[in-house]
Amino acid sequence: AKVLVNDQLIERTEAVIDIEDRGYQFGDGVYEVIRIYDGMAFTADEHLDRFFHSAEKIKMEMPFDKQQMLQFIEQLIKENNLQDGSIYMQVTRGATARNHLFPGKDIKPVLTAYTKEVARPEEKLENGVKAMVTEDIRWLRCDIKSLNLLPNVLAKQEAKEQDCYEAILHRNGTVTEGSSSNAYIIKDGKIITHPATNLILNGITRQVILQLCQANQIPVAEEEFHLDDLKTADEIFVSSTTSEVMPIVQLDGQSIGDGKPGPLTKKLQSLFLEKIEEVKTQ
Numbered sequence: 514a515k516v517l518v519n520d521q522l523i524e525r526t527e528a529v530i531d532i533e534d535r536g537y538q539f540g541d542g543v544y545e546v547i548r549i550y551d552g553m554a555f556t557a558d559e560h561l562d563r564f565f566h567s568a569e570k571i572k573m574e575m576p577f578d579k580q581q582m583l584q585f586i587e588q589l590i591k592e593n594n595l596q597d598g599s600i601y602m603q604v605t606r607g608a609t610a611r612n613h614l615f616p617g618k619d620i621k622p623v624l625t626a627y628t629k630e631v632a633r634p635e636e637k638l639e640n641g642v643k644a645m646v647t648e649d650i651r652w653l654r655c656d657i658k659s660l661n662l663l664p665n666v667l668a669k670q671e672a673k674e675q676d677c678y679e680a681i682l683h684r685n686g687t688v689t690e691g692s693s694s695n696a697y698i699i700k701d702g703k704i705i706t707h708p709a710t711n712l713i714l715n716g717i718t719r720q721v722i723l724q725l726c727q728a729n730q731i732p733v734a735e736e737e738f739h740l741d742d743l744k745t746a747d748e749i750f751v752s753s754t755t756s757e758v759m760p761i762v763q764l765d766g767q768s769i770g771d772g773k774p775g776p777l778t779k780k781l782q783s784l785f786l787e788k789i790e791e792v793k794t795q
């Protein structure tokens with residue numbers, strides 16, 4: 514497979530990263546995951562905008578502009594003949610002698626990107642998945658898509674050990690998001706999700722879902738909600754680039770609704786699918 518290291522498309526086996534890369538040593542960098550459907554990058558513009566914003570928030574200058582990044586994405590898709598999958602991209606603050614301080618201007622950020630084949634999780638989307646609740650122990654800048662994912666890793670592993678697909682996080686009882694997804698409840702026909710503050714990552718899938726709700730007169734609110742709201746919700750779902758609109762049918766061992774994906778979640782799934790089809794035919 515061909516991967517990107519800075520502006521060079523090379524064989525994966527030829528790619529070399531310095532042991533003093535700041536991403537490796539400090540998690541000093543940001544990343545994105547972009548979904549590819551039928552060889553087409555889905556919401557690539559939005560992902561790249563967020564990528565640049567994340568970089569700006571950690572005071573890091575991106576080594577390439579957005580147009581160049583779009584070209585890299587196209588090249589990666591073409592060279593790897595990618596139909597259905599994703600592109601992982603990350604930029605770190607570069608490689609130099611280990612020191613917490615930012616390196617000088619002579620040290621350039623390091624971009625790496627590669628493709629992966631992934632199928633849509635159809636069975637899970639159809640039947641729903643289980644989730645558990647755990648404490649959100651992350652820092653206060655969750656709006657940055659930073660490489661530091663240790664709390665997310667710990668939460669996801671905890672979920673796995675309880676035979677769950679996702680860990681839904683709470684801060685003092687306020688539900689923030691999933692370990693790698695945004696979280697939503699539905700109560701009396703209204704969808705509620707945490708506002709896009711510093712406490713969550715404003716998911717691109719989340720933004721698509723909010724637009725779909727608005728365009729289809731589905732009541733939606735970006736409001737805080739609490740653990741009791743989660744437990745007593747009519748429906749729960751999480752969203753992400755790879756999970757799309759994923760129904761949660763069990764929470765901490767308790768069925769949500771009748772233990773099957775609910776009607777409004779299914780409605781959103783079909784609207785999301787239409788959106789994917791739109792992009793494919795562009």
Ligand code: PMP
Nearest residue numbers: 693694695714716717718753754
């Ligand atoms: N929150 C977190 C913490 C995530 O890691 C992700 C997935 N990257 C999301 C939300 C969903 O974001 P997106 O829809 O852009 O994939």
